[in-house]
Amino acid sequence: MSRQSFRGLTWDHPRGRDALVAAAEASDLDLTWDVHPLSGFESTPIEEIAARYDLVVLDHPHLGDALVHGCLRPFEDLVGHEQMAEWADAAVGPSLESYVMDGRLWAVPLDAATQVAATRADLVDGAPQLWSEVAALSHRAPVALSLAGPHALLTFSSVCVALGEEPGRAERFVSDEAGRQALELMTDLAARAPRHTRDLDPIGLLTEMTAGDTLAHVPLVYGYVTYADTTLERPVRFTDAPRTAPGSRPGSTLGGTGLALTTRCQVTPELLDHVRHLMSGPVQEEFIPAHAGQPSARAAWTSPAVNEPVGGFYRGTQETLERAWVRPRHAGYVTFQSEAAEIVREALTGATSHGAALARLDELHLAALGHAPKGIAR
Incomplete structure (x- = not known):
């Protein structure tokens, strides 16, 4: 029996690409990541992307259009409220809450930025x-x-x-x-x-x-x-x-990116385990920074080991991220x-x-x- 294959779309920059590609290659999943330019990430209609991909890296202002078209899966139906509460406790600033609409979580914050x-x-x-x-x-x-x-x-x-x-x-x-x-x-x-x-x-x-x-x-x-x-x-x-x-x-x-699962995606336990892995402490604090990423976990933003190679990037901007304005969605x-x-x-x-x-x-x-x-x- 052949494995379920998945296709994802992210944006074409090391920060948006490298960690996802490396994590997929290190996993047992048949997961391929495509990329599009920053302009496409910012403005391409989400329903067009969701029709072609199983996993989508998106910006929170796309959620309103996504909900109208019914093209994303809510995470509480997939992982449960206990897991979502753990993710919420770990996230820096409004990174996770920016992906909550109508009381449901539609994407997990892999990347935090403002x-x-x-x-x-x-x-x-x-x-x-x-x-x-x-x-x-x-x-x-x-x-x-x-x-x-x-x-x-x-x-x-x-x-x-x-x-x-x-x-x-x-x-x-x-x-x-x-x-x-x-x-x-x-x-x-x-x-x-x-x-x-x-x-x-x-x-x-x-x-x-x-x-x-x-x-x-x-x-x-x-x-x-x-x-x-x-x-x-x-x-x-x-x-x-x-x-x-x-x-x-x-x-x-607020900027940053979230990882969403589309309604065309045939979600498997292995895929959900991969999402949990990407959101885990060791990946957020070690793997993602080591692969040009910008983690969403507060523990990574406050870590001396994560800050030292980048001149205190995280410590120097954390207050702004914690108090960032979340755009209408x-x-x-x-x-x-x-x-x-x-x-x-x-x-x-x-x-x-x-x-x-x-x-x-x-x-x-x-x-x-x-x-x-x-x-x-x-």
Whole structure:
């Protein structure tokens, strides 16, 4: 009798790929991992992916669309509440809870990340901690914002969080006061950013920082531990996201990835054992860091052994992750995120006024909420 074969899809970067591939090769499963680029991970409709794959690595904002299309399996039907409680206790920040909707867990957090500050310590005398310090630094060193793809909106949202307002919690996406302050700050910084950085995604920005001396600081970019490796010629130092005042909340939008099982997947006990293995303490604290991964277990984030080879990446950004904003997850949010990011870019270049941009964000936000079926959590 032939073994059950499985096919998974993850994103094409060592952080998203290497540990999963290595773990599959070391197992008795017939499990093959395909990859797609970061842009595909961020914007490809989840129902299209789930129709072709058994295991899917996804971002939590895709959950609303996934639930509408009924394409994922809830984990409590597969592993039970005791196992889920263990995973919840072990997870750092809102990594696990971001995959809970309608009281059910739809993915397990293999990877934890949020927007943090990235600095070339050899080019900058101390990483700025406040947004006012970021603005001051931009007058004497090359500073860039993460604006490509959906990241213009994510950066805007994080600045609003630092200003004390979480977007998308009411009929208006953000208030005029917080929205205008965020756009004014971003417009000022974008005007001095190196022009070649405008179209770079987080991987592109961090690659730029490690490849040469043309970029000294990015105040908000998704943390990638691989660029903090102290053996690199030009390692990046990662610290907490900027605040508006000492002691205030670092504004950041949660990222990371979850591993989901699709409804087309013929789940076996061996496959569930493999998922448990990936979430286990030894794998999270040893195997995943050894294979360019970024674990979701708090024990790994606080481990001296995990932190030492990467310049304290985890310790230096943990507060930001613990307090990160979790994006809306209603159906239609991913489309809203892409369209809204373009509006933010237009506001930063002067193609549209800040007031008009905020009004348009509200319109898109309400339209997206209107498309979310009643009864599905937001």
